[in-house]
Structures are given as structure tokens and as C-alpha cells.
Amino acid sequence: MRAVEPEVFLVARPELDYDELAAYLGEVGGESWLERLDRGDLDAQNLAEFAGRLCYRSFEPGLNPNVTRIREDQTDYLRNILSSAHGSVLEHLNFSFVLHNVSRVLTHELVRHRPGVAISQESLRFVRLAELPFWFPDWAQEDAELMKRATAVLTQLEEFQGWMAGHFGLDEDGVPFAEKKHRTSFMRRFAPEGVATGLVWTANVRTLRHTIEARTAVGAEEEIRMLFQRIGELMRAEAPALFGDYEVVDGAWVPGWRKV
Template sequence: MTRHVEPEVFLVARPQLDFDELARYLHEVGGESWLERLDRDQLTPQDLAEFAGRLCYRSFEPGLNPNVNRIRTDQDAYLRNILASSHGSVLEHISFSFVLHNVSRVLTHELVRHRPGVAISQESLRYVRLADIPFWFPDWARQDPELMKRASELLDRMEEFQTWAAQHFGLDDDGADFGLKKHRTSFMRRFAPEGVATGLVWTANVRTLRNTIEARTAEGAEEEIRLVFNRIGEIMRQEAPSLFGDYVVENGAWIPAWRKV
């Protein structure tokens, strides 16, 4: 029986800063007063963005750089200026890792087009044998009885083939060779639809996240990837409000105040 699944997003990793090492570096170059504005027990990814930006201009405090007579002391204002001035390179130091669960290979094929600043580890259907065909149906499709009947019949046949092929190849027989299992499983995956649900770890830096959220929530983007990146946008606005708070959401499209950062 066809199993409907919903795409899910899990934030599984975020940057971790070392207060003592920051302090050791600032002791060498000056600027220890900047650390006084931070909470050593609650350092955030935004602190890393600010640190990287200030290092570029040696602007941790006035006087370190003779060209800098005054500095912004409010982090939110400082990071807004980073965005407004398109100083996006400092955002590349901040990476977040997500598990995208029950997303289709339609989505993953589109996602691989975003390559800079990204790392991907995807479930391998060469090794992971399909016992069923988990599948996401958008709401409009689920409201069409005839469409659902015909689509479910197709998916049921594909599931039946997977079960039949595993038995035909003896993949669960005692002593079945793993090399044979891998070879036959690789063949069997060819009879699964592109919409079969899969999973991957997707890591991206903030600069890439900003561009991808904008591109993949745009009105013309594919509907599943729009759904997923709306959720990623919501997560990032909570994680780094100063770096993602400039977006306005209109009909599901995330529109930044500053583009091409």
C-alpha cells in the first residue's frame, strides 16, 4: 500500500566558537574589549560573522586601525551593515547542517545545482534496498480522487516489483553475498520513481543559504523545494535573526532587502 510521507527538516549542527581562543588571538592584536560584549557561555553564529568582519578592518575597538576612529558597538547594526555593503565573504565561515528527510529525488536533483559552499551526503539506493515507495503528494493532488487512484496503482505495482525482485534474486537467502546484494539492489532502484522519498545531510554556509532560500522559495520554484526552504528560512530566522531578519515573505517567497550578498 502506498505510504504518503511529509518532507521534514532537522537542524543537526551549527557553529561552535571557542571563547578562549578568540581571547588569545585578541590579546595578540588588541581588541579584548570586544569580548566584553559577548557572553562566553552563549556564543552564537552571529558572533563569528561579526568577528570575521572586524578582523578584516581591525575594528574590534577604536585606535587599532588608525583609519578607524569610531565603531559600531551594536551587533545587529553591525551585521545589517555587512549585508547592506555586500560583504558576504565573512558569512561563508558560518555553516549549518540539516537533515532533509522524506524529500524526493526530484528535490535532490534540483538542490545539487547549488554547489558553492555546500556539502552533501545522500542516502544511497545502491546499498539501501527499497521495500516500499514512500511518496509525497501535495495537497491539491490528494484532493483529486481519480488522480490518487491511478497514482497509487502505479506505485503499488512498483512496490510489488521490488518485493518480487528481492525474492527472485534471493537477496534474503542465508549466505547471500553482499556484493550480489549491492549489484542487484542497484538494478532494482531503476524501477523506482524520481519522486521516491529519500534523505540527505545538507550543509551550507550562510552566504549560500541566503541565496538558496531566495531562489528556492520564489513563486516559480518547484513546490516541494519551496515547502522545504520555507522551513529552512524559518529555522534560520530563529538561529541568526540579524542575518536573516531582512527578508519579507510574500506568498511564500522569501525576498531579502539585500541581494547577492
């Protein structure tokens, strides 16, 4: 048994092709909007603003005869997007995270958030467990008798994994991969739900806003709550104009605007 800590790695974020944006804006007359745009690590916010302005052709006053004035400040513009619940433009902004050393308890909770996400999870049908990595919350680590018994259970399960691998001869020469897969699929049934695993989780900003709120709520499961508190911090640093409305209260991320 190996003690681990859940971790989050932000591995992909939106990237704009400003030359293509310029080509489009040249067609509709919005070049001046692009000229005043801050391109410094703000592609997510820039894409959200672009998508919103395209809907009303509001890059400049007069491009749409119905638009006589516009919000020029991006933060003000995106705040209006959030407050008016114009959340569809946020679906264009996808971020990908590696969730590392998270339990299958957490992944079973996470799959309930289906709209706007993509998931690729480590398959224990193919990945054989030579050890059982496991996370213990602080309160559990402080309980000596609990840790003694829990460690004993995990050690026994880990030893059984090793015994099965030897019993099935999985490391012998010439064992077909299909046979290894078949046996490994059976062996994973004896791994606890708390065994640490990993996945790539991609979500758009509309989904992220909802999931951060739901999974940091006081009543949320403690591991997923801790993880999405970290994701909230990452996203506030990545796109402050899109996540700066949250107030953190006892660890719960409460948005200024819901149902975006």
C-alpha cells in the same frame, strides 16, 4: 506505498571557542569587544562579526589608525555587512540539515547549488527499497481519481521491488553483500523519481541566503519551495541579525539585500 511528509532537522551549527578568541584578541588588543559580546546561542552571529572586524581590525577604535569609530551594536554591524555585500565573512558559518522524506525530484534540484555546500545522500545502490514512501501535495490528495491511479501505479512498482528481491534471492543465507549491492543498484531503476529519500545538506550562510531566495520564489518547484520556506524560518530564529532582512511575500522570501 507509504504517504510521507518532507521534514527538516537542523542538526549542526557553528560553535565558537571563546578561550581561543580571547587569546587572539589579547595579541591585537581587542579584549573589550569580547567582554561586551553576548554569548547566548549567538555563535553564528558572533563568528560573522568577529570575521568582519578582523578584516579591518575594528574591535575598538584606534587599533587600526584608520578606524576612529565603530558600530558597537551587533545587529547594526551585521546589517552593514549585508548592505555592503561583504558576504565573504558569511562563508565561515556552516549549518547542517537532515532533509528527510524528500524526493529525488528535490535532490536533483538541490545539487544545482554547489558552491559552499556539502551533501551526503542516502544511496539506493546500497539501501534496498522494501516500500516506496511518497509525498503527495494537498492539491493532488484532493483529486480522488488521480490518487486512485497514482496509488495503483506505486503499489505495482512496490510489489515489483518485492518480487525482484525474492527472484534474486537477496534474503537467502550466504548472499555476498557485493551481490546484494549489484542487484539493488538494478532494482532502484524501477523506483519513481518521486520516491522519498534523505540526505545531510550543509551550507554556509552566504549560500543559504541565496538558496532560500531562489527556492522560495513563486516559480520554484513546489516541494523544494515548501522545504526552503521551513529552512528560512529556522534560520531566522537561529540568526535573526543575518536573516531578519527578508520579507515574506506570498511564501517567497525576498531579502532586503541581494548578492551578499
